[in-house]
Amino acid sequence: MSTCSECKSFFSREDEQGKGDCVLRVVDPRQAYYKTRPVNPDGDASGCESFQKK
Amino acid sequence: MSAEPAKNDVSFQEHEEKQEWWWIAEKRRSKRLDYLRKAVWKKGALGGNYAPGIKVDLDGPKLFTDMWRFWKFDPVMMRRAKSLAHVLDNIPIFITDHSQIMGYWGSAPHTISWRVDGASMVNEELYNEPGVMPEPEEESLRKVAEINDYWAGQTAVDKLARILDPEDAVKFLSGAIGWGAPTSAYGYSGKNYEYFLKGERGFEDIIADIEKNIEEAEEKCVGTPGPDILPIYDRIQNWDAMITVLEAAIRFAKRYARLARTLAENFETDEKRREELLRVAETCERVPAKAPRNLQESFQLDHFVQILSRFEASEGAWPARPDYYHGPFYEKDVLVDKTLTEEEATDLVGEFMIRVYEVGGFGPRWAREGMQGITGTWVWTIGGVKPDGSDACNALTTAFLRTSRLIRVSNPTFAFRWHPKVKDEVMRECFECIRHGLGYPSFRNDPILVANCMNWHGHPIEEARTWVHQACMSPCPTTKHGVQPFRMASATANCSKMVEYALHNGYDHVVGMQMGPLTGDARTFTDFEQLFEAWTRQMQWLLSLLVRTVNLGRYKDPEFYGRPFLSGITERAVESGLDAVSPVGERGNCWITAFTWVENVDSLAAVKKLVFDDKKYTMEQLINALESNWDGCEQMRLDFVNKAPKWGNDDDYVDDIMLRCLRTMAIHSRVMRCTSNNTWPAAPQNVSGNIHYSSVVGALPNGRRLGDALYDGGISPGPGLDKKGPTAVLKSCGKIDHVSDGRAFLLNQRLSPTQMAGEKGYQLWRAYMRTWADLGLDHIQFNMVSDKTLRAAQRDPEKYQEVIVRVAGYSAHFVDISRKTQDNIIQRTVHGL
Numbered sequence A: 001m002s003t004c005s006e007c008k009s010f011f012s013r014e015d016e017q018g019k020g021d022c023v024l025r026v027v028d029p030r031q032a033y034y035k036t037r038p039v040n041p042d043g044d045a046s047g048c049e050s051f052q053k054k
Numbered sequence B: 001m002s003a004e005p006a007k008n009d010v011s012f013q014e015h016e017e018k019q020e021w022w023w024i025a026e027k028r029r030s031k032r033l034d035y036l037r038k039a040v041w042k043k044g045a046l047g048g049n050y051a052p053g054i055k056v057d058l059d060g061p062k063l064f065t066d067m068w069r070f071w072k073f074d075p076v077m078m079r080r081a082k083s084l085a086h087v088l089d090n091i092p093i094f095i096t097d098h099s100q101i102m103g104y105w106g107s108a109p110h111t112i113s114w115r116v117d118g119a120s121m122v123n124e125e126l127y128n129e130p131g132v133m134p135e136p137e138e139e140s141l142r143k144v145a146e147i148n149d150y151w152a153g154q155t156a157v158d159k160l161a162r163i164l165d166p167e168d169a170v171k172f173l174s175g176a177i178g179w180g181a182p183t184s185a186y187g188y189s190g191k192n193y194e195y196f197l198k199g200e201r202g203f204e205d206i207i208a209d210i211e212k213n214i215e216e217a218e219e220k221c222v223g224t225p226g227p228d229i230l231p232i233y234d235r236i237q238n239w240d241a242m243i244t245v246l247e248a249a250i251r252f253a254k255r256y257a258r259l260a261r262t263l264a265e266n267f268e269t270d271e272k273r274r275e276e277l278l279r280v281a282e283t284c285e286r287v288p289a290k291a292p293r294n295l296q297e298s299f300q301l302d303h304f305v306q307i308l309s310r311f312e313a314s315e316g317a318w319p320a321r322p323d324y325y326h327g328p329f330y331e332k333d334v335l336v337d338k339t340l341t342e343e344e345a346t347d348l349v350g351e352f353m354i355r356v357y358e359v360g361g362f363g364p365r366w367a368r369e370g371m372q373g374i375t376g377t378w379v380w381t382i383g384g385v386k387p388d389g390s391d392a393c394n395a396l397t398t399a400f401l402r403t404s405r406l407i408r409v410s411n412p413t414f415a416f417r418w419h420p421k422v423k424d425e426v427m428r429e430c431f432e433c434i435r436h437g438l439g440y441p442s443f444r445n446d447p448i449l450v451a452n453c454m455n456w457h458g459h460p461i462e463e464a465r466t467w468v469h470q471a472c473m474s475p476c477p478t479t480k481h482g483v484q485p486f487r488m489a490s491a492t493a494n495c496s497k498m499v500e501y502a503l504h505n506g507y508d509h510v511v512g513m514q515m516g517p518l519t520g521d522a523r524t525f526t527d528f529e530q531l532f533e534a535w536t537r538q539m540q541w542l543l544s545l546l547v548r549t550v551n552l553g554r555y556k557d558p559e560f561y562g563r564p565f566l567s568g569i570t571e572r573a574v575e576s577g578l579d580a581v582s583p584v585g586e587r588g589n590c591w592i593t594a595f596t597w598v599e600n601v602d603s604l605a606a607v608k609k610l611v612f613d614d615k616k617y618t619m620e621q622l623i624n625a626l627e628s629n630w631d632g633c634e635q636m637r638l639d640f641v642n643k644a645p646k647w648g649n650d651d652d653y654v655d656d657i658m659l660r661c662l663r664t665m666a667i668h669s670r671v672m673r674c675t676s677n678n679t680w681p682a683a684p685q686n687v688s689g690n691i692h693y694s695s696v697v698g699a700l701p702n703g704r705r706l707g708d709a710l711y712d713g714g715i716s717p718g719p720g721l722d723k724k725g726p727t728a729v730l731k732s733c734g735k736i737d738h739v740s741d742g743r744a745f746l747l748n749q750r751l752s753p754t755q756m757a758g759e760k761g762y763q764l765w766r767a768y769m770r771t772w773a774d775l776g777l778d779h780i781q782f783n784m785v786s787d788k789t790l791r792a793a794q795r796d797p798e799k800y801q802e803v804i805v806r807v808a809g810y811s812a813h814f815v816d817i818s819r820k821t822q823d824n825i826i827q828r829t830v831h832g833l
């Protein structure tokens, strides 16, 4: 099973061990932006359409 | 991205001649501002419906509800603090390309937030609202249904509805006499800017103060037993809740810092943007934790506070005084230290406004119709005086005015506190904004309004001088005891019902219900005094019902809702450990927003003239005509329109009735008391309530039929009824005592763009403004867009996206308001000065 920590979009937090952020690029009809949300490094990535192996 | 103008190759002269200011703005603003301005997903409903692509945010409501369920044994303040902290820690956040100011109330730029715990009625409306559910729609509907099921019966309004007097509740909920919700879940939160926005403290300092208070309180709790220590236990819980949410706020900001740093280090290839992102990271690491040191940090602190407040409650207003609080940083960075060029500062100023323009929450249909094209009445106060009475205008005042012409947003708008010491260069900048058709700034007569603050609520002069618009019109100080941290919009009266009920013995023919008191069959009235007595009793009944409801809502709010974040930024709450919404320590600053007011005056004058003085018609004939909505009585209706004096023509016959109505209402405003035992003055104005209520107010003796738009302003004459020119309008309005007859009085005027062109136009306008000031009016605002342009925008809306008009207490893009409101604006008399 792939996990978030193996994904290109995953960034672990320097100051908080065992925690990480998923950072994704989004382009919508009006603007482009980067969005982030907290994810668990061991989170199951198998169902994630945005998963990209590091 | 460079702060250089986007394009500079087209002749501006041609556009200037045609007064196509929006094209000029687009060409003059920097590439960054052009990108950010166009990137905004407009959240204001277009005539009442959300624009395609706007979706409700379900992340925040789900996170909040999950934690609220989990912490079910906590008291309300702490439960909200923990739930809010969970949202702030987990909701997706984003950084838009080229942006430098962070923070949005939602999980993506196209989302509108939804306050789940405010009112079940609103939740049900959301479930049934077409087009706003994120894809896959079925799954979203299931989520919404689940959330709604949980909150049904336990939202703030549900709780209040259970204890309201049943008759009051039914009449209030009929929608005929007022609007709004008596809860701090939706409302206008004043901010204690003097406490947290003077560059003196950050949230860590406030937390340290609270910890000290807790320590002292805990010591008392292990001391001598007695009744005095009993309230302390609750206060400690409240203080803990404030700390919980302030700490979460700091973490929320640090999430932006982390994202900006990640982008700078891993994604960004452009060196300049990388530097910007690192500056963003440094800014968000600094504020709100610590006091700001420069303009960007000061703006960022302010914006975080506003966004965080909205995560806590669906705030419908944006009281602010940005030039006053951020001005010292602007002057230091741009003029003294020169760490920012003027162009770079313009980018920050413009983005500071754009970040506000993009904010919006889901609102019920009545609110969307009442405030077409915008998501709240976000009137920013600029200008004015300092507490010592000296001129408060600074370099940032003019920077805001200049920048507003470049970005042309309809929210926020500015209201300028005019006073005799304002320099001509500042007045010129204000005039340029009006000439460019923004509809703002509106003008507020500062000496009059400071006196008004002192007269109605007893604010000391130094505190009164800090005033900001708490919503569209009403001033509120930003000081410890002067600030009103919460004002419920439901003290908003549909005043035309006063005269309507006086004529129909309290019966409402539109909603089919006995609403007001039985004041007698008007067919039997034999003189004007009987009618006026009936009007007085209906006025007293209507206002008292609304005020009772709001007072109760305010009193119970700390129990039913709870505002830990607002409390954490309010000095007296930090000091006392009480919810900021608690009236303890507040001087009181309530007001009644008086919608659809002038119809009372013109209607009473028409009855007096044509029935009692001229005896041309009988009361029997009049009531029959009104009951049939003037059907079959067109000649009679035209007599009531044309042969009775109308407000706004310097005619004492009708103007005296205006004064008598206002002064009778002012007596009642002093009889009714707020939760701080202070007064309830009225502020006649509409947002677009004149359109919303057009299908709610029945036929009136001013000749109006059910369905016709009501008058647009608080004391503006009816469209086309001011036949004696603009100075006569000012003279009529100048008969009102703007200090003691009410809280504030909105006056809309339309000026001819052709007449206002060039230096001559400015001088004409300045002379007119001097008359306005001399006559002691507290407010005036202008539309200066030609009929030709407005008609062209109706035909071809795509080409005129940035044409702005002043609707009432706010501005909107012309293309975003309903056809009926558009026509109503075009019908307003264009005055030649």
Ligand code: SF4
Pocket (backbone or CB within 6 Å): A003, A004, A005, A007, A008, A009, A010, A021, A022, A023, A039, A043, A044, A045, A048, A049, A050, A051, A052
């Ligand atoms: S959620 Fe998906 S895209 Fe994000 S880090 Fe995990 S696997 Fe990658």
